[in-house]
Amino acid sequence: MSPTDFARRQVTGRGLPLPGNDIDTDRIIPARFLKEVTFEGMGEHAFEDARKQNPEHPFNSPAYKGASVLVVGQNFGCGSSREHAPQALMRWGIRAIVGGSFGEIFFGNCVMLGIPCLVASQADLEWLQKAIGRAPQQPVTVDVEKQEVRFADRVIKATVPDGPRNQLVGGTWDSTAVLLEAGAAIEATAGKLPYVRGF
Amino acid sequence: MARTLLDKVWEAHTVRTLPSGQTQLLIGLHLIHEVTTPQAFQMLRDGKLKVRMPERTFGTLDHIIPTADQTRPYADPMAEEMAVHMYRNTKDFGLPLFDMSTGRQGIVHVIGPELGLTQPGMTIACGDSHTSTHGAVGAIAFGIGTTQVRDVLATQCLAMAKPKLRQVRVEGALAKGVYAKDVILAIIGKLGVKGGVGYAYEYAGRVIEHMTMEERLTVCNMSIEGGARCGYVNPDATTIEYLRGRPYAPAGAAFDKAAAWWKSMATEPGVAFDDVARLDGGAIEPVVTWGINPGMSVGVSQKIPSPDAQPEPERPTFREALAHMGFEAGQPIKGARIDVAFVGSCTNGRLSDLRAAAEVAKKGKVAKHVRALIVPGSQQVAKAAEAEGLHEIFQAAGFQWRKAGCSMCLGMNDDKLQGREMSASSSNRNFIGRQGSPTGRTLLMSPAMVAAAAITGAVADVREILR
CATH class of the missing domain: 3.40.1060.10 (Aconitase, Domain 2)
Structure with missing residues (x-):
């Protein structure tokens, strides 16, 4: 595939508002579902316990079925490094996330999967969550390149740091190939370290 | 200009600046375990890639292993399958594995420092968020996801922005x-x-x-x-002598x-x-968490705070926490009844933690309604504790003495909370469902405080017991 196949300049799809702060990766996917040697079955377990305990959970709502843009609160994805969390969301159908802030390992895992996570202000997030709730069929556009989110006739500012933005827009987020390009410079760097070279 | 450890380690491990603007950072030590690596090894096979520096990669078994009966095959077929994959992957790619037969098996963040693998000035990565542990010896250590594990296996590098x-x-x-x-x-x-x-x-x-x-x-x-x-x-000097x-x-x-x-x-x-x-x-007095994230805590002499006293955006999470825990604002945390006591984990599963808990365990017996587990962080911790007779102190007081593993920190083996059980735990996360029951409840505290809660049957002030 050429880099353009991987480019994530913008994502357009229906929205899914998920209010609340500090939603951790154990909540997104409980540890008992990690006992798998593949990620294939993760999608059906996204928020499984939360969905069972709360019939009103947005992931249960028929109104948001087929949504691909998740709109969350502060510190989403904190806690465990389990990639199973973004894998579960991705396999549920989520293609982009807009929130107030993100757990850093979760954010990095999302980049590795080509899922942009954009940061918006608290006021804009509250507006967007309510607006989506009123018109769940209307598409949301997450513009990674322009760092904005568009819904109906309104545009809100939503940022993503330069490095990940360049990776997503340039289609270089699948990083193994990029890292391998360094070639012998990897061993050269290692060879200068006293603990590798020998004290 | 004066420089920080972070500056120096970052510079020494920089391979190059990537087109994205991030650093291609060399990883000096890669630690792996059975839960977050099988997919990474499969990606290597799919891409026909080798492990770039097998001599800088070390594996252990910790998350899924039973802590009571460790006879293979494990009673849980899914745990057994994960172990089989770990053995096969480390063998196929030529990587050392600290399994039970080595006497060096244990929680990855306990054995790294214990074996002297973790050293100052290194960069370290592991597919586990508590990799930050290794920073204690002066390393820069990152928890990573499985696709990043693939990157470190294949390239010994990560694409990172300096924090x-x-x-x-x-x-x-x-x-x-x-x-x-x-x-x-x-x-x-x-x-x-x-x-x-x-x-x-x-x-x-x-x-x-x-x-x-x-x-x-x-x-x-x-x-x-x-x-x-x-x-x-x-x-x-403490680091060097360690x-x-x-x-x-x-x-x-x-x-x-x-x-x-x-x-x-x-x-x-x-x-x-x-x-x-x-x-x-x-x-600082002994701290106990009362809520559903590790920031929701109070000193043991204090009362559970009111959501109304919080900034507006935080109030819904506070209310959710009170509802989940079954607590009321203004209630003292001391005296909250517990059902389970757990000492262990990569946070507090080391010898000094077990000694601190044993000092308290000597003062009483585990309350009748409490199930209490002591899970050493590694085989070597278990051995050292047994040499001091700590296991006997615990068993005499009514605690179960288990084998090394992650155990009830995250309930991936059969050590789990049941239903709404309330746990006094020396682990690191009180997230909803964390200890293996979707409705289970966790109070985080020090190992000595866990032991105090175990013998009291409720949250207690360890200072009063040690007096």
Whole structure:
């Protein structure tokens, strides 16, 4: 595939508002579902316990079925490094996330999967969550390149740091190939370290 | 210009600047375990890739292994399958695996420092968020996801942006009955669970400087719970003496050269940090979490706070926490009845943790309604504890003495809470469902406080028991 196949300049799809702060990766996917040697079955377990305990959970709502843009609160994805969390969301159908802030390992895992996570202000997030709730069929556009989110006739500012933005827009987020390009410079760097070279 | 340990380690491990603007950072030590690696090895096979530096990669079994009966095949077929994959993957790619037969098996963040694999000035990665633990010896250590594990296996590198640096200074001296766990819970309570986003934490100040290595490991372990990407303590005499004689540490003349290099990596005086936070160690009392994230905590003499006293955006989470825990605002945390007591985990599963719990266990018997587990962090911790007779103290008091593993920290084996059980736990996360029951409840505290709760049957003030 050429880099353009991987480019994530913008994502357009229906929205899914998920209010609340500090939603951790154990909540997104409980540890008992990690006992798998593949990620294939993760999608059906996204928020499984939360969905069972709360019939009103947005992931249960028929109104948001087929949504691909998740709109969350502060510190989403904190806690465990389990990639199973973004894998579960991705396999549920989520293609982009807009929130107030993100757990850093979760954010990095999302980049590795080509899922942009954009940061918006608290006021804009509250507006967007309510607006989506009123018109769940209307598409949301997450513009990674322009760092904005568009819904109906309104545009809100939503940022993503330069490095990940360049990776997503340039289609270089699948990083193994990029890292391998360094070639012998990897061993050269290692060879200068006293603990590798020998004290 | 004066430089920090983070600056020096970052520079020494920079392979190049990537087109994205990030750093291609060499990873000096890659630790792997059975839960977050099978997919990474499959990606290597699919891409016909090898492990770039097998001699810098070490594996263990910790998350899924049973702590009672470890006879193979394991009773849980899914756990058995994960173990089979770990054996096959490490064999196929030529990587060492510290399994039970080696006597060195244990929780990945316990065995790394214990074996001397973890050293100052290194970059370390592991598919586990508590990799921040290794910063205690003066390493820069990152928890990563499985696709990043693939990257480190295939390239020995990560694409990373350098974090900002906050120095967290804990001054003064700790009172008796106050432990490293209380210090880190107090730090997270003050700075918040997202206060560290974008930062690495450098822990410093008199309290940190006077800590043993095991205490520093506890502090750095929970950096991630404060939102920080990693946390570290500058290498000093304590670090050097801790590493002397460990199996993978340099020996003989090489040790002295290593020690000189390690010390040279420490942050220099006069550095300007991006931020500095200060705590008075003398003001910290034993801390207990009452809610559903590690920032929701109070001193054991205090009352559970009211959502109405919080900033508006935080109130829904506070209400959710009270509802889940079955607590009311204004209720004292002391006296909250418990059903389960758990001492263990990468946070508090080391010898000094077991000693602290045993000192309290000597003072009584586990309350009749409490199920109490002691799970050593590694086979070597278990062996050392047994040599001191700690297991006998625990068993005489009614605690179960188990084999090494992650156990009830995350309930991936059969050590789980049942239903709405309330757990006093020396682990690191009180998230909803964390300890294996979707409705289970967790109160985080120090190992001594867990033992105190076990014998009291409810949250107790360990200072009163030790008096």
